[in-house]
Amino acid sequence: MRNAYIIPAVLLMNTITAQVSGVGIGTTNPQQKLHLDNSIGTMRVENLDKDNNEYNGGNAVPTGSFPLYVDNNGVLTLGLIPLANSDGLDAINHLTIPQASVTLSNTDADGKQEGTILSYDITVTRNTILEIKYSVSFETYFISSPLTIIKDGAARRISTYYVLNNQTRRYGQASKSYLNNNGNNPAPFPATQRMGAVGPLYNSSSSYIQLTPGTHNIKLKAEVSSGLPSMATHVKLAMNTDSIFMRMY
Structure with a gap:
């Protein structure tokens, strides 16, 4: 019976550790909820690229870059919503x-x-x-x-x-x-x-x-x-x- 109590306790401790330390990609010591190590490089979001987003002018300006915004729902967007x-x-x-x-x-x-x-x-x-x-x-x-x-x-x-x-x-x-x-x-x-x-x-x-x-x-x-x-x-x-x-x- 003792082992039956130890296994759930270990699983619970692992869950708490993951919640506290976050998720790491390329690192075993994440400092935020999501931590991308510098060895991973850049992050790609396909719905923001030149083929899937009307605000991305990459086809007209192949070497250009565009500002990234966050709307009121926390969604990343290229569309500027001014007052x-x-x-x-x-x-x-x-x-x-x-x-x-x-x-x-x-x-x-x-x-x-x-x-x-x-x-x-x-x-x-x-x-x-x-x-x-x-x-x-x-x-x-x-x-x-x-x-x-x-x-x-x-x-x-x-x-x-x-x-x-x-x-x-x-x-x-x-x-x-x-x-x-x-x-x-x-x-x-x-x-x-x-x-x-x-x-x-x-x-x-x-x-x-x-x-x-x-x-x-x-x-x-x-x-x-x-x-x-x-x-x-x-x-x-x-x-x-x-x-x-x-x-x-």
Whole structure:
């Protein structure tokens, strides 16, 4: 009867050892639940190869490689699932955004004016890193009515950035300095003597924002500044093809 008790005990001990140490391929001392020794080489998953996966461009790029992702079910995939991706389309319609323009008056006390382009509410259930990439177009003028170009030779800075929950930190800040020189000074700067060009400029940047569990507000903002004394400036936002990409990790 004693042997009858010993055999199950040995089997139980072996089972516990396997559960604790994991499964090793090429090693007798696995350090994880699944441990592939370096002598084994690479791992191959056929449903991710060029013949079985539409996201693998191996046939078109035989020597290329592609990023590997994990979906919410823990499945390995080549398909990127972003929170937002304009993918070549215009991401921002200047006719429907909360603030289509930002205007700085020549009597402004601090020489800068801010506006909100877009606002997002994002809810997460775990600690998350939000990746943001964007490109926003804008056109710069002196005044809005009538729409007049800048001819005073002074520089203006147009900045775009994201803020989290209305805090002061700026994520992904990008700036352009607009300067339209004129050959005739001082005023009235005849239009026939101006030097410079009108048309869209772009601010482009990327950033990573850490989010804790809960609902957060993300705002894409624009700021126009000239220093003091304040210089009249009118900036029209999202006037050309704009792009936004967001992904959570």
